[in-house]
Amino acid sequence: MTTLLEVKNLRISFPGDAGTRVYPVDGVSFVLERGRTLALVGESGSGKSLTALGMLQLVPAPGRIEPGSVVRLGETDILALKGESLRRIRGRRIAMIFQDPMTSLNPVFTVESQITEVVHAHFDVSRGEARDRAAALLEEVGIPDPLARLKAYPHQLSGGMRQRVMIAIALAGQPEVLIADEPTTALDVTVQAQILEVLDGLRESHGMAVLLITHDLGIVAGRADRVAVMYAGQIVESAPTASLFARPSHPYTQGLFGSVPRLTGALGRLSPIPGNVPPPDAWPSGCRFRTRCPIVHPRSEQAPPLLPVGPDHLIRCWLAEGPE
Amino acid sequence: MSAPLLMVRDLVKHYRSEGLFARKAPPVRAVDGVSFEVGRGETLALVGESGCGKSSVGRTIIRLQEPTSGEAIFDGEPVFQLAREPLRALRRRMQIIFQDPYSSLNPRMTVGDAVAEGIEIHRLAGSKAERNERVASLLEEVGLDASYARRYPHEFSGGQRQRIGIARALAVEPSFIVCDEPVSALDVSVQAQVLNLLRDLQERRGLSYLFIAHDLAVVRQIAQRVAVMYLGHIVETGPTEALLSDPRHPYTQALLSAVPEPDPSAQRERIVLTGDLPSPSNPPPGCRFHTRCFHPLRSERCRTEVPVLRPVHQTEAACHYAETPASPLAR
Numbered sequence: 131m132t133t134l135l136e137v138k139n140l141r142i143s144f145p146g147d148a149g150t151r152v153y154p155v156d157g158v159s160f161v162l163e164r165g166r167t168l169a170l171v172g173e174s175g176s177g178k179s180l181t182a183l184g185m186l187q188l189v190p191a192p193g194r195i196e197p198g199s200v201v202r203l204g205e206t207d208i209l210a211l212k213g214e215s216l217r218r219i220r221g222r223r224i225a226m227i228f229q230d231p232m233t234s235l236n237p238v239f240t241v242e243s244q245i246t247e248v249v250h251a252h253f254d255v256s257r258g259e260a261r262d263r264a265a266a267l268l269e270e271v272g273i274p275d276p277l278a279r280l281k282a283y284p285h286q287l288s289g290g291m292r293q294r295v296m297i298a299i300a301l302a303g304q305p306e307v308l309i310a311d312e313p314t315t316a317l318d319v320t321v322q323a324q325i326l327e328v329l330d331g332l333r334e335s336h337g338m339a340v341l342l343i344t345h346d347l348g349i350v351a352g353r354a355d356r357v358a359v360m361y362a363g364q365i366v367e368s369a370p371t372a373s374l375f376a377r378p379s380h381p382y383t384q385g386l387f388g389s390v391p392r393l394t395g396a397l398g399r400l401s402p403i404p405g406n407v408p409p410p411d412a413w414p415s416g417c418r419f420r421t422r423c424p425i426v427h428p429r430s431e432q433a434p435p436l437l438p439v440g441p442d443h444l445i446r447c448w449l450a451e452g453p454e
Numbered sequence: 455m456s457a458p459l460l461m462v463r464d465l466v467k468h469y470r471s472e473g474l475f476a477r478k479a480p481p482v483r484a485v486d487g488v489s490f491e492v493g494r495g496e497t498l499a500l501v502g503e504s505g506c507g508k509s510s511v512g513r514t515i516i517r518l519q520e521p522t523s524g525e526a527i528f529d530g531e532p533v534f535q536l537a538r539e540p541l542r543a544l545r546r547r548m549q550i551i552f553q554d555p556y557s558s559l560n561p562r563m564t565v566g567d568a569v570a571e572g573i574e575i576h577r578l579a580g581s582k583a584e585r586n587e588r589v590a591s592l593l594e595e596v597g598l599d600a601s602y603a604r605r606y607p608h609e610f611s612g613g614q615r616q617r618i619g620i621a622r623a624l625a626v627e628p629s630f631i632v633c634d635e636p637v638s639a640l641d642v643s644v645q646a647q648v649l650n651l652l653r654d655l656q657e658r659r660g661l662s663y664l665f666i667a668h669d670l671a672v673v674r675q676i677a678q679r680v681a682v683m684y685l686g687h688i689v690e691t692g693p694t695e696a697l698l699s700d701p702r703h704p705y706t707q708a709l710l711s712a713v714p715e716p717d718p719s720a721q722r723e724r725i726v727l728t729g730d731l732p733s734p735s736n737p738p739p740g741c742r743f744h745t746r747c748f749h750p751l752r753s754e755r756c757r758t759e760v761p762v763l764r765p766v767h768q769t770e771a772a773c774h775y776a777e778t779p780a781s782p783l784a785r
Contacts, residue, residue: 173641174612274729288730289504318503318668320727323712327726345641348714375718389646390716391671393698399653400675402646406611 134339135162135185135203135224135307141196142177142184144410152410153196155180156363162307162339169342169350169371171386172360175407178343181360182309185341186220187211203307222252225300229312231292235284241268241295242280248302267298271328290321297328304336311343326353347390351375359383362418363410368436369443380445381423417447425449457530458491459630459662460515465489465524467510482735484510486686488524492630497656497663499677499694501670501709505731506683508666512632515664516548517541528630546576549628553635555619559607565618566603569593572626592621597651613644620651630662637672649675670713674698682706685734685742692769702771704749704780741773749773749780 142155155177162168172178183189185201187209201208208219228234236244245264249255255263261280268276271294284292293313300308310329314322330353333340342354350357350371357374359367359382367380378384385403405422408414414421416431423430429448437450444450465488468481485507492498500508514521517533526533528548536544552558559568569589572578579585590600596617607615616636623631633652637645653676655661667673673680674694681691682705690703701707711725727746732738738745744756755774766776 173643290730319712319714320503320708322714323724323726326714327724346714347642347716351716351718352714372718375716385643387716389643391646391649391669391675392717393671393674393710393713393715397674397695400646400650402650403643404647406613406644407641 132164133161134164135201137161137181137185138200138202140181140184140199140201142180142189142193142199143196144193146411150411154193154363154410155184158360158363158365160358160365160368162341163355164306164339165333165337166355167333167340167342167353169344169354169357170360171344171347171350171357173345173386173407175409176360177363178360179311182226182311182341182343185309186224186226187216218252221248221300221305222303223305224307224309225303225305226309226311227293227296227300227313229315231289231296231316232284234296235292237284239283240280241282241284241287244295245280245299245302248299252303263302264298267301268295270301270332271295271298272324273298288321289317290324293317293321293325294328297325297332301332301336305338307339307341308333309341309343312345313342314349315345322349329353347386359386362407362413364418364446365436366419366446367444369440373440373443377440377443379439379443379450380419380447381425381449382419383445385422385424419447456494459494459496459529460492460664461525461527462491462511462515463489463525463527465511465514465526466522467507467514467519468522480735483686483737484734485514485521486737488683488686488688490681490688490691492662492664494629494662495656495660496679497665497677499665499667499673499680500683501667501673501680502683503668503709503731505685505734507686507734508683509634511683512550512634512664512666516545516550516632518550546572546626547628548630548632549623549626550632550634551616551619551623551636553638555615556607556612558619559615559622561607563606564603565593565605565607565610568607568618569603569621569625572622576626578626588625589621592625593618595624595655596621597647611644612640613647616640616648617651620648620655624655624659627659628661630664633663633665635666635668638668645672652676670698670710671715682709685732685737687742687772688763689743689773690769690771691763696768700767700769702766702769702776702779703743703773704747705743706771707780708748743773747780749775749778751775751778 138159140158141153143151143153146152158181170178184195199209242264246260249260249263265276268279273279273294314325354371357371358365361382367383378387388401403422416433420430427448434446434448436444436446439445439450465485467485468483470481471479502508513519515526521534566589569592570585573585579588589603593600593602598617637648665677677694680694680697681688684705690706701710708725708727729746740757740759741761761772761774763770763772
């Protein structure tokens with residue numbers, strides 16, 4: 131296994147009330163490996179999307195990445211880069227696709243010009259060559275009749291086709307790492323299945339490392355090699371996919387599983403997590419899940435570190451040290 | 455057996471585009487001849503992907519939109535023929551909750567006023583005190599604090615807003631609620647809370663739901679029966695467990711196989727449909743699904759003859775070859 135990218139202790143802060151700062155991403159660490167998919171799972175407000183933005187220095191103002199955060203791609207610390215050298219990483223070595231392709235595509239340019247723009251930005255090729263590459267990319271993401279589609283404008287395409295175009299644009303720089311932030315959330319399930327197949331095929335054929343950000347445990351089960359579950363700005367459980375699904379160990383992860391309706395198996399009442407995810411300025415001290423946790427632990431007012439519960443399986447919970 | 459609460463026959467809803475060139479454009483055939491029934495205390499789920507017409511069905515049967523043609527009988531009353539006053543009275547008994555409760559709540563109205571609106575319109579409270587008492591008990595019934603009545607919608611999370619939307623619908627004591635994707639925009643833990651709430655309310659109040667959704671796993675939690683829609687038609691309908699375990703229409707099979715199950719050991723054979731949904735203003739002739747069908751027996755007949763819903767095993771399916779299971783391997 132080859133580590134392509136390492137995120138270490140990523141902290142992102144925003145100004146809070148009365149001169150304080152809040153940390154919606156608070157010490158996130160993980161690695162991405164060549165040809166592997168890591169799923170970052172969490173609900174709204176868990177910090178998963180902001181983590182992805184932080185990796186490319188795209189945190190919106192007035193947020194900032196805190197000193198001590200590291201995002202290392204090979205020998206390069208991305209967070210130390212500026213200007214041209216940062217631009218050479220974005221889109222070229224690390225590409226990103228988002229939930230809503232319509233807002234990331236420019237409505238007044240054709241598909242061709244939006245793909246060739248990326249090709250020209252990163253490679254010294256002729257216009258004809260760039261167009262050939264664009265057509266080949268469309269073909270690769272499963273768009274029928276690519277030459278005709280190159281002339282299309284985004285509004286002439288269906289949601290699924292637009293997301294394919296976004297993936298083609300992301301691939302145009304031949305990236306080593308692909309960050310896919312809820313890439314299928316806005317799509318119907320049958321289209322979602324198509325797009326996930328495309329992403330899987332590309333990861334295999336290009337040996338890309340994929341960071342798949344999603345709220346959907348079902349998508350994770352079929353596609354990811356490893357899962358990191360986020361809650362309140364922190365990774366609370368991290369494990370190989372099979373191990374996480376066989377033995378979800380953090381009470382929050384267990385709560386998520388209890389909430390997911392299933393198509394098969396016994397039909398019981400769902401057992402949701404009580405309450406709502408609190409906003410960053412209301413996160414409790416100590417264990418951040420303790421206000422919603424079904425288990426009362428004597429040490430819950432101390433912040434737990436990630437502790438092992440099995441081979442390569444970590445939880446941010448004192449329960450890992452055994453029942454009290 | 456008592457008569458169903460709601461009977462819908464041959465419902466058609468076409469949308470004509472408006473504007474200078476509108477006459478040339480063919481209408482969008484959102485709903486094209488749909489029939490179903492909802493029993494008392496029952497939940498029927500209407501399932502399908504974007505553009506299948508499920509939301510248009512929900513909106514026309516309570517006359518938020520006027521139907522193009524067809525018939526709907528609600529507890530003996532012909533919904534589509536009712537004049538203004540009787541329709542107003544009927545609306546007390548038929549309510550709707552939406553996917554995004556925020557856009558259906560007036561941001562300048564307190565939660566209490568929003569919930570009380572129906573009570574006032576239908577004069578269900580004799581005094582201000584009685585009105586406030588009702589609002590408080592409704593908020594508590596949906597799991598909110600009664601003190602929230604004085605606050606504004608923006609102060610609440612998505613799940614809490616959906617609870618407010620439900621309290622608002624319940625305020626007029628309806629017997630039937632159209633639930634239009636009520637949990638689709640919610641996080642999974644909150645979605646489970648709202649699904650449980652809808653089930654409890656149904657049990658307590660004997661409500662009937664038309665539950666519009668795209669997620670079959672969600673539907674399984676709440677509906678006794680399911681109708682699957684594709685391009686304005688119901689292609690399969692039946693008891694929930696039967697339809698999920700023994701689907702007979704290839705589209706139902708594809709839809710089921712596309713649902714990602716949160717269990718790596720249960721990864722089933724995936725049927726990945728090819729192509730896009732055809733335009734509802736120019737639907738394919740014959741079986742509307744034939745352009746994307748993977749059934750091994752599909753034939754010329756599918757391109758010319760519209761299949762009708764007919765009983766096959768435990769469900770009713772609109773497929774000429776529903777007796778033969780479509781191989782999941784065929785693409």
